[in-house]
Amino acid sequence: MDSEALRKYSALHPKPAGLTLQYGTAGFRTKAEQLDHIMFRMGLLAVLRSKAVTATIGIMVTASHNPEEDNGVKLVDPLGEMLHPSWEEYATQLANAEEQELQKVITEICQKAAVNxxxxxxxxxxxxxxxSSKKLSQSVIDGVHVLGGQYHDYGLVTTPQLHYMVCCQNTQGQYGKATLEGYYEKLSKAFMELIKQSHCSGESQRHLKIDCANGIGALKLSEMKPYFPQEVLIHIYNDGTKEKLNHLCGADFVKVHQKPPGGLDMKPNERCCSFDGDADRIVYYYKDTAGHFHLIDGDKIATLISIFLKELLAKVKQSFKMAVVQTAYANGNSTRYLQETLKVPVHCVKTGVKHLHHKAQEFDVGVYFEANGHGTVLFSKAAETKIRQLVKEEKDDEKREAAKMLENMIDLINQTVGDAVSDMLVIEAILALKGLTVQQWDALYTDLPNRLLKVQVADRRVIDTTDAERRALTPPGLQEKIDALVKKYKLSRAFVRPSGTEDVVRIYAEADTQENADALAHEVSLAVFHLAGGKGAPPQPI
Ligand SMILES: CC(=O)N[C@H]1[C@@H](OP(=O)(O)O)O[C@H](CO)[C@@H](O)[C@@H]1O
Ligand SMILES: [Mg+2]
Structure with a gap:
């Protein structure tokens, strides 16, 4: 380690006095002007991680669906997964070290993590x-450079594209070519092969309006357009040329407010979708002839994909284990539909993609989605090998055709992380293959009315949870109070948990009617306010 260079460069990226930040659910995320030193130091950390695991590590500069003024940074592990939890602590230590301690902290990390x-x-x-992203990524490069790391700057990419590149690189090209062209070619080829097998659906079926949240998704979809077959008519809205990133649009806005984004004119029954700011989330929606808005969220996306995969798995007659992984935010009726109608095992894990991804790895086919639209499907190595072998060797036509579809699904889905572009193509292919309209998809089950609220408290760590965050252990009396409130309503459920990305406590409630879900959410938020140290004015009814 060149101590002199480290001192010189870290002085160029000084840490604001008194600022402490934590590597949370989505890495570091805050106002862009507070992040320069974090970027430099994450450049350092990526080099250490790369040396520790002898593989390429990714760094993505983004704050996803958060306001344009914010920014953030996330590290990507060798196979495209989120940074291993054991290293999140090192990230936090490095981020908060005073300048004169930096070298000491690096040495300590090297000792603890056996970095050569x-x-x-x-x-x-x-x-x-x-x-702010360009300048911040330059600071990352400074960090990588100081510790003598090699780097490749992909510039403007979606978050899932970066995850894909890292995985391609570390599998020596087995997962694909580590270029944008490689990504576009792999996905478009699998997509075209899939829809070739579709017999139904007229031309009008293939129109899709996409709200790109004024973000990177618009740029990358435009780049990808020449790779699509002519019948796929995608129309890009909120492309970033006129309005601000994520402002009144994007997947998070649509999901949280349960209403259409600005900047997209929706005619009755038109199929529309929204990406978030870094294109790793997607939700669908439409407006019916009476003008009612229908949201098709991550739970319904998981359901559609599960129906499709389950049918194919039955046809190939292998004893593959399939499961769906959700979080506590999944709509109660989606869980019921998956378990009772579709008869697929469902597992509930803590919020955050890393938890879902980890659980999904336990199955041959693990479908995971957060209700907000982040998700993908993981196929075990054994299942993938078997499927590819059936495509080559199976004599039975129906079985071989099913295997072929599964093979194309494996190639179309971005298995490293949730990917709005890849998920969109998966959904479009399934709708075309099954000849389903957006209304028919929506009608699989009816969402229970629900409400998501947030409450500010002095210290959100006073809330400790268990049972995949569905029950509060502390503060004393809170869970008992929630239980009593839930009993007042039909088909009701509610839980609270400290957010991992914002300084708030989140409240979720569902019940038989929207009025009841709203009332329950409000009552629970009052309980949180009173029992967990609420700040400012008490929450008002919705
Ligand atoms: C209710 C909700 O949508 N929570 C989001 C949000 O986490 P919180 O810990 O709730 O702030 O951001 C995470 C990162 O993007 C995402 O994984 C998660 O689903
Ligand atoms: Mg995102």
Whole structure:
């Protein structure tokens, strides 16, 4: 380690006095002007991680669905997964070290994590379209450079594209070519092969309006357009040329407010979808002839994909284990439909993609989605090998055709992480293959009315939870109070948990009617306010 260079460069990226930040659910995320030193130091950390695991590590500069003024940074592990939890602590230590301690902290991390500084290091860097992202990614490069790491700067890419590149690189091309062209070619080829097998659906079926949240998704979809077959008519809205990133649009806005985004004119029964700011989430929706808005969220996406995969798995007659992984935010009726109608095992884990991904790895086919539209499907190595073998060797036509579809699904889905572009193509292919309209898809089950609220408290860590965050252990009396409130309503459920990305406590409630869900959510938020140290004015009824 060149101490002199480290001192010189870290002085160029000074830490604001008194600022402490934590590597949370989505890495570091805050106002862009507070992040320069974090970026530099995450450049350092990526080099250490790369040396520790002898593989390429990714760094993505983005704050996803958060306001344009914010920014953030996430590290990507060798196979495209989120940074291993054991390293989140090192990230936090490095981020908060005073400048004169930096070298000492690096040495400590090297000791604890058995990092050999003499090894080579390689880092892939990507960024979203925020005005601050370019400069911040330059600070990442400074960090990588100081510790002698090699880097490849992919510039503007979606978050899932960066995850894909890292996985391709570390599997020596087995997962695909680590270029944007490689990504577009792999996905479009699998998509075209899939829809070739579709017999139904007229031309009008293939129109899709996409709200790109004024973010990176618009740029990358436009780049990908020449790779699509002519029948796929995608119309890009909120492309970032006129309005601000994520402002009154994007997947998070649509999901939270349960209403259409601005900047997209929706005619009755038209199929529409929204990406979030870094294109790793997607939700669908439409307006019926009476003008009512219908949201098709991550739970319904998981359901559609599960129906499709389950049918194919039955046809190939293998004893593959399939399951769906959800969080506590999944709509109660989606869980009921999956378990009781579709007869697929459902598992509930803590909020955050890393938890879902980890659980889904236990199955041959693990479908996971957060209600907000982040999700993908994981296929075990054994299942993938068997499916590819059936495509080559199976004599029975029906079985071979089913295997072929599964093979194309494996190639179309971005197995490294939730990917709005890839998920959109998966959904479009399934709708075309099954000849389903957006209304028919929506009608699979009816969402229970629900409400998501947030409450500010002095210290959200006073709330400790258990049972995949569905029950509160502390503060004393809170869970008993929630239980009593839930009993007042039909088909009701409610839980509270400290957010991992914002300084708030989140409240979720569902019940038989919207009025009841709203009333329950409000009552629970009052309980949180009174028992967990609420700040400011008490929450008002909705
Ligand atoms: C209710 C909700 O949507 N929570 C989101 C949000 O986490 P919180 O810990 O709730 O702030 O951001 C995470 C990262 O993007 C995402 O994984 C998660 O689903
Ligand atoms: Mg995102």
């Amino acid at each position: 500084l003499h090894k080579d290091a390689s880092v892939f860097i990507g960024r979203d379209t925020r005005p």
